[in-house]
Each structure stands twice: as structure tokens, then as C-alpha cells.
Amino acid sequence: MAEKPTKNTPMLYPWHHFVLLPAALILAGYGIRRYLDVAGHDDETARLWFTVMALAVVGLGVLVMLRQHYALRLQDRLLRLEVRQRYFELTGQRLQPLEAQLTLKQILSLRFAGDAELPALVQAAIKENLSPKDIQARIQDFQFDHLRV
Numbered sequence: 001m002a003e004k005p006t007k008n009t010p011m012l013y014p015w016h017h018f019v020l021l022p023a024a025l026i027l028a029g030y031g032i033r034r035y036l037d038v039a040g041h042d043d044e045t046a047r048l049w050f051t052v053m054a055l056a057v058v059g060l061g062v063l064v065m066l067r068q069h070y071a072l073r074l075q076d077r078l079l080r081l082e083v084r085q086r087y088f089e090l091t092g093q094r095l096q097p098l099e100a101q102l103t104l105k106q107i108l109s110l111r112f113a114g115d116a117e118l119p120a121l122v123q124a125a126i127k128e129n130l131s132p133k134d135i136q137a138r139i140q141d142f143q144f145d146h147l148r149v
Contacts, residue, residue: 114141
């Protein structure tokens with residue numbers, strides 16, 4: 001029998017944390033250093049190192065912006081929990097067994113529904129396989145979400 005973990009360990013994405021990010025940092029640092037050595041010269045070497053430096057800095061920026069992807073996934077988890085909690089409060093039943101029949105986008109669309117229409121809309125989304133746009137079109141008491149990034 002597999003041993004249960006006794007503590008929560010941080011989740012690291014090896015390609016991001018141990019390969020791409022360190023490589024981009026090294027390449028950006030080296031590219032900047034080499035370009036500063038030849039800056040001011042109008043020759044092919046200066047243009048080459050400027051290009052390497054610029055690509056490395058842009059690549060590093062892209063990798064840093066990948067953090068936004070992680071934040072959006074966390075928001076998706078929180079919104080799923082919000083819909084679960086609201087459904088439970090309104091019906092006294094768990095939504096989790098029904099979630100296998102819903103997509104994440106459908107669940108995220110259901111969060112806009114008012115309390116009076118959420119349970120019926122969940123059932124309609126499952127039975128009629130409504131798209132997220134169809135779900136939002138059926139909402140009468142639209143609850144806007146101004147906090148989502």
C-alpha cells in the first residue's frame with residue numbers, strides 16, 4: 001500500500017523552474033554583458049549581440065508572465081469551489097457528482113446565475129449540454145464578476 005504524504009510540498013514545474021527560467025536568466029545576463037562590450041559600434045557583431053540580448057530579455061519576460069497562467073488556474077479552482085458552495089447552500093446536495101457531466105467553462109458560466117436560477121440551470125446545462133454562451137443567455141438575474149483578472 002502506498003504511503004500517504006505527511007506534509008504539503010511545493011509544486012514545481014521542472015521545465016519552467018529548472019530548465020527554461022535559469023537558461024533564460026543566463027542567456028539574458030550573458031547577452032547583455034556581451035552587448036555592452038560592443039555597444040556603440042556599427043558592425044555585424046554589435047547587431048548580433050543586440051539581437052541575442054533582445055530575444056533573451058523577451059524570452060525571460062514571457063517566462064515571468066507565465067506566472068499569470070498559474071494565477072488564472074488558481075482562480076478557476078476558486079470559482080469552481082464557489083459554484084459548489086452556492087449549489088450546496090441552495091439545494092443541500094453536493095455539486096461534485098454532477099461535475100463530471102459539466103465542462104469547466106460551463107461551471108465558470110454558471111457562476112453568473114442568481115441563486116434562484118442556479119439549480120435549474122445546472123440541470124439544464126447537463127441535460128441539454130448547453131454551451132457557456134447558451135448558459136449565460138438563459139440567465140435572468142446576471143451576477144457580474146468584476147474581480148476576475
